[in-house]
Amino acid sequence: xxxxxxxxxxxxxxxxxxxxxxxxxxxxLCCFALLxxxxxxxxxxxxxxxxxxxxxxxxxxxxxxxxxxxxxTSNWKGVLCSDTVGADGYMHVEQLQLQNMNLSGYLAPELxxxxxxxxxxxxxxxxxxxxxxxxxxxxTLQLLLLNGNKLLGFIPYEIGYxxxxxxxxxxxxxxxxxxxxxxxxxxxxxxxxxxxxxISGQIPSELSKLSTLFHLxxxxxxxxxxxxxxxxxxxxxxxxxxxxxxxxxxxxxxxxGNMPYLFKLSLRNCSLQGSIPDLSGMKYLLYLDLSWNHxxxxxxxxxxxxxxxxIDLSNNHLNGSIPANFSDLRKLQNLSLANNLLSGSVSSTIxxxxxxxxxxxxxxxxxxNSLSNIVGDHxxxxxxxxxxxxxxxxxxxxxxxxxNFCGYEVGGSYTSGNSTNQLSGCPIQSxxxxxxxxxxxxxxQCFCAAPLQIDYRLKSPSFSFxxxxxxxxxxxxxxxxxxxxxxxxxxxxxxxxxxRLRMYLKIFPAYPSNxxxxxxxxxxxxxxxxxKFPPDNFFGPYxxxxxxxxxxxxxxxxxxxxxxxxxxxxxxxxxGSVAFVVAISGLVAILTKRRQAMSYHHMTREHVSSRVxxxxxxxxDFTFKEMALATDNFSNSSQVGEGGYGKVYKGILPDKTIVAxxxxxxxxxxxxxxxxxxxxxxxxxxxxxxxxxxGYCDEEQGQMLIYEFMPxxxxxxxxxxxxxxxxxxxxxxxxxxxxxxxxxYLHTEADxxxxxxxxxxxxxxxxxxxxxKVADFxxxxxxPVPNDDGAVPDHVSTIVKGTPGYLDPEYFLTHKxxxxxxxxxxxxxxxxxxxxMQAITHGKNIIREVNIAYxxxxxxxxxxxxxxxxxxxxxxxxxxxxLSCCQDxxxxxxxxxxxxxxxxxxxxxxxxxDIIFPESTATYSESLTSPSxxxxxxxxxxxxxxxxxxxxxxxxxxxxx
Numbered sequence: 001x002x003x004x005x006x007x008x009x010x011x012x013x014x015x016x017x018x019x020x021x022x023x024x025x026x027x028x029l030c031c032f033a034l035l036x037x038x039x040x041x042x043x044x045x046x047x048x049x050x051x052x053x054x055x056x057x058x059x060x061x062x063x064x065x066x067x068x069x070x071x072x073t074s075n076w077k078g079v080l081c082s083d084t085v086g087a088d089g090y091m092h093v094e095q096l097q098l099q100n101m102n103l104s105g106y107l108a109p110e111l112x113x114x115x116x117x118x119x120x121x122x123x124x125x126x127x128x129x130x131x132x133x134x135x136x137x138x139x140t141l142q143l144l145l146l147n148g149n150k151l152l153g154f155i156p157y158e159i160g161y162x163x164x165x166x167x168x169x170x171x172x173x174x175x176x177x178x179x180x181x182x183x184x185x186x187x188x189x190x191x192x193x194x195x196x197x198x199i200s201g202q203i204p205s206e207l208s209k210l211s212t213l214f215h216l217x218x219x220x221x222x223x224x225x226x227x228x229x230x231x232x233x234x235x236x237x238x239x240x241x242x243x244x245x246x247x248x249x250x251x252x253x254x255x256x257g258n259m260p261y262l263f264k265l266s267l268r269n270c271s272l273q274g275s276i277p278d279l280s281g282m283k284y285l286l287y288l289d290l291s292w293n294h295x296x297x298x299x300x301x302x303x304x305x306x307x308x309x310x311i312d313l314s315n316n317h318l319n320g321s322i323p324a325n326f327s328d329l330r331k332l333q334n335l336s337l338a339n340n341l342l343s344g345s346v347s348s349t350i351x352x353x354x355x356x357x358x359x360x361x362x363x364x365x366x367x368x369n370s371l372s373n374i375v376g377d378h379x380x381x382x383x384x385x386x387x388x389x390x391x392x393x394x395x396x397x398x399x400x401x402x403x404n405f406c407g408y409e410v411g412g413s414y415t416s417g418n419s420t421n422q423l424s425g426c427p428i429q430s431x432x433x434x435x436x437x438x439x440x441x442x443x444x445q446c447f448c449a450a451p452l453q454i455d456y457r458l459k460s461p462s463f464s465f466x467x468x469x470x471x472x473x474x475x476x477x478x479x480x481x482x483x484x485x486x487x488x489x490x491x492x493x494x495x496x497x498x499x500r501l502r503m504y505l506k507i508f509p510a511y512p513s514n515x516x517x518x519x520x521x522x523x524x525x526x527x528x529x530x531x532k533f534p535p536d537n538f539f540g541p542y543x544x545x546x547x548x549x550x551x552x553x554x555x556x557x558x559x560x561x562x563x564x565x566x567x568x569x570x571x572x573x574x575x576g577s578v579a580f581v582v583a584i585s586g587l588v589a590i591l592t593k594r595r596q597a598m599s600y601h602h603m604t605r606e607h608v609s610s611r612v613x614x615x616x617x618x619x620x621d622f623t624f625k626e627m628a629l630a631t632d633n634f635s636n637s638s639q640v641g642e643g644g645y646g647k648v649y650k651g652i653l654p655d656k657t658i659v660a661x662x663x664x665x666x667x668x669x670x671x672x673x674x675x676x677x678x679x680x681x682x683x684x685x686x687x688x689x690x691x692x693x694x695g696y697c698d699e700e701q702g703q704m705l706i707y708e709f710m711p712x713x714x715x716x717x718x719x720x721x722x723x724x725x726x727x728x729x730x731x732x733x734x735x736x737x738x739x740x741x742x743x744x745y746l747h748t749e750a751d752x753x754x755x756x757x758x759x760x761x762x763x764x765x766x767x768x769x770x771x772x773k774v775a776d777f778x779x780x781x782x783x784p785v786p787n788d789d790g791a792v793p794d795h796v797s798t799i800v801k802g803t804p805g806y807l808d809p810e811y812f813l814t815h816k817x818x819x820x821x822x823x824x825x826x827x828x829x830x831x832x833x834x835x836x837m838q839a840i841t842h843g844k845n846i847i848r849e850v851n852i853a854y855x856x857x858x859x860x861x862x863x864x865x866x867x868x869x870x871x872x873x874x875x876x877x878x879x880x881x882x883l884s885c886c887q888d889x890x891x892x893x894x895x896x897x898x899x900x901x902x903x904x905x906x907x908x909x910x911x912x913x914d915i916i917f918p919e920s921t922a923t924y925s926e927s928l929t930s931p932s933x934x935x936x937x938x939x940x941x942x943x944x945x946x947x948x949x950x951x952x953x954x955x956x957x958x959x960x961x
Contacts, residue, residue, distance in 0.1 A: 041072045042090040048113035056105040057798045074862030092116035099123040114136040124148040133158045147171045167191040196220040205230045206454040219243035229253035238537045243268040257281045265535040286462035291919035309463045314338040334464035342369040348376030351384045439508045441486035451506040455546035459502040480533045521556045548800045620695035627808045658709040681777045689742030691775040712766035729870040730910040732833040738772030744896040753783035759825035820890045827885025836864035
């Protein structure tokens with residue numbers, strides 16, 4: 001007979017085995033039930049998606065997860081599926097959203113197998129080849145969005161038989177051939193955008209059957225023949241844009257005057273002849289452009305809508321006088337009759353009868369005609385621009401008041417801005433991170449939040465000047481997105497050829513939320529990407545150029561797909577087994593807890609820190625205990641900074657070395673990859689203008705990077721210091737030069753070269769002598785290496801990372817990171833050095849604010865008044881350099897070597913007395929090479945030149961008031 005204690009032990013062991021077996025059995029049954037209940041994607045659609053991927057080149061590896069699992073249940077990127085299972089027992093792909101992914105290659109014919117898809121979106125990639133005719137098999141397709149690629153060949157005839165197609169966008173490609181007659185069958189089409197291709201031939205008169213069509217954009221093609229008069233039969237047409245085609249010798253059909261709902265008619269540069277027809281039937285016409293044709297005869301009178309904003313009849317052969325009824329057009333923004341044969345006088349009632357708002361503007365261009373006089377008031381308001389040079393009366397300068405109108409222009413200034421977007425009374429930027437900013441029009445003043453940022457373009461607006469309609473546009477967006485008006489902000493806008501209006505939008509979360517939740521981000525994105533905005537004839541159609549999600553939204557993906565199992569079934573399966581599994585799990589946990597605890601205490605330090613699997617010479621691997629001792633257990637008194645990555649502490653090592661310890665927290669932007677990147681890059685970079693990495697700690701209790709300590713903090717801290725100390729121009733130039741030299745080393749001397757990708761004032765540190773050192777390489781990228789042909793690409797294709805306000809706009813749009821991206825960011829830092837402002841302050845962008853002041857001649861009013869006395873010539877040169885670095889186009893920016901040379905030249909023009917001196921007597925040249933040592937508060941010495949002889953060679957200074 002077994003002893004009592006032995007029997008108990010055996011029973012306990014048997015019980016554990018039974019319970020474990022039962023647990024495994026129940027878990028297996030639960031998984032089996034889930035597998036049975038879960039549905040998968042239709043196999044033919046899975047095959048199609050894999051064929052699509054095989055035909056595409058994906059340098060940024062967006063589609064990597066297309067080789068894993070099921071498209072609908074595994075959330076393949078860009079693949080959105082139905083929420084329910086179809087009659088065939090499968091889930092189906094409903095949307096394919098692959099816009100702006102830098103994809104190249106070809107479109108696979110297997111696209112036609114996606115038989116349930118409604119949205120097919122490949123916008124803004126580099127895809128070439130032909131449009132597959134098999135797309136014409138997708139009877140459910142509503143949005144076909146292929147614009148902004150390099151597609152070739154004809155538009156397939158089969159696309160004309162898509163019964164549900166609402167929007168066809170193939171603009172900005174290299175398509176040729178004619179417009180298929182089959183398009184007349186698109187009985188639900190509202191938007192037909194074929195512009196900016198090489199499409200040729202006659203416009204098919206059959207398009208007149210498209211009773212639902214709103215926008216017909218065929219501009220910038222090679223169309224020829226006559227203009228079909230039948231287009232006037234299209235009852236819903238709102239915009240007809242045919243600019244830059246070749247209708248040689250054709251007339252404008254008289255029937256076009258019978259389009260009662262047309263808002264915009266643009267036939268610029270189409271080689272049209274004949275007279276302007278009677279357009280009095282166009283009761284809603286807002287925009288008329290017939291310029292650069294061969295039109296003759298007089299300008300008709302009584303033929304325009306009272307609400308028209310733009311009339312451009314320039315560069316024709318029109319004669320007669322300027323119609324008197326132009327004086328009744330109270331919303332007119334642009335009237336251009338230049339380069340015609342007009343005679344008679346100009347009546348000042350054209351501008352006198354207008355009622356101007358503060359943001360309104362009127363441009364009258366009557367150059368190069370045969371006009372003889374101006375009747376009435378010769379003193380137009382400031383927001384009226386008149387161009388009259390090239391007319392006979394300008395040749396007689398003796399006529400009183402006439403010479404005022406014969407220069408390049410008269411008037412032209414106006415007040416810009418939207419009253420809803422103004423902030424006052426807020427302190428200099430005090431939001432918690434670089435990604436938060438003040439909400440400009442929030443009812444709670446100085447409220448900080450993280451906006452969504454959208455690159456957006458109006459493709460065919462019905463106006464020539466945007467500021468008077470900015471409020472109306474923001475209200476339209478707010479209403480369409482079901483948001484409050486204060487949540488919408490137009491950050492900036494610029495006119496592009498077309499004319500098309502490109503703008504950068506910011507959409508802020510509603511107070512009191514600092515961030516949008518994931519559901520709201522997806523909802524807003526879905527409205528933009530599926531064109532759910534209600535139609536607006538005034539603003540016209542739009543392009544979504546980019547909807548890049550930066551932190552804190554960078555992890556948000558399109559709407560998660562359903563698993564195919566109903567919630568009730570899932571609840572029944574899970575709840576039926578959870579209780580039993582939990583009970584068994586609890587028992588197992590009790591029995592194994594002690595052994596797990598003992599096992600943990602025997603883990604070696606090498607195992608805990610195995611995430612950093614390499615050792616680097618000169619970079620020490622610190623323990624968590626060492627870091628805790630150095631910082632008095634990470635006390636608040638040791639903390640010297642905080643950012644999105646975590647907190648920064650001042651530490652003292654046993655050998656008395658003072659260090660800066662950057663400790664990541666759970667929500668850190670500095671992921672494991674970025675942590676390793678920083679270690680790897682800084683361990684092999686050695687330059688006096690780059691911060692030195694001394695070591696790292698990578699234990700479970702904390703992930704930390706240990707740097708040399710910079711006693712004067714960041715450049716942002718220095719600029720934000722409210723003390724009365726003079727922050728001289730020479731000191732700022734000295735910092736700018738140090739920063740530029742550090743980046744130049746990265747671009748030209750590092751092996752391989754490096755693109756920093758996050759240059760900003762808070763990533764430039766200052767040592768005890770105020771020498772600038774570039775820091776934070778967590779998101780840096782290695783520059784491209786030579787390809788098979790020996791050529792070195794000028795960019796790296798990568799997802800957008802960086803800080804709003806410093807981001808290169810071309811990188812933001814194209815995802816192409818270049819050395820000039822760092823130049824742009826450094827240019828923003830230069831503007832901060834000159835003005836003391838932040839990159840984004842009070843919802844305003846520093847580049848735009850400086851440009852406005854520069855163009856208006858008031859730039860010295862925004863120079864930081866803590867600079868003391870300075871040489872105006874030096875400031876002007878530094879400002880010009882900064883603005884050249886901040887050009888939108890990459891090629892317009894200088895290289896970093898050119899930046900360094902120019903800074904050295906400007907610095908040489910300043911006086912050596914006009915610089916801060918630390919308590920040591922180190923000269924400027926010595927401070928470039930001397931190592932950092934003690935920490936102290938520097939003393940500042942200002943230098944002032946009161947007056948100067950123009951011939952003495954002394955540069956005059958300006959002392960701000």
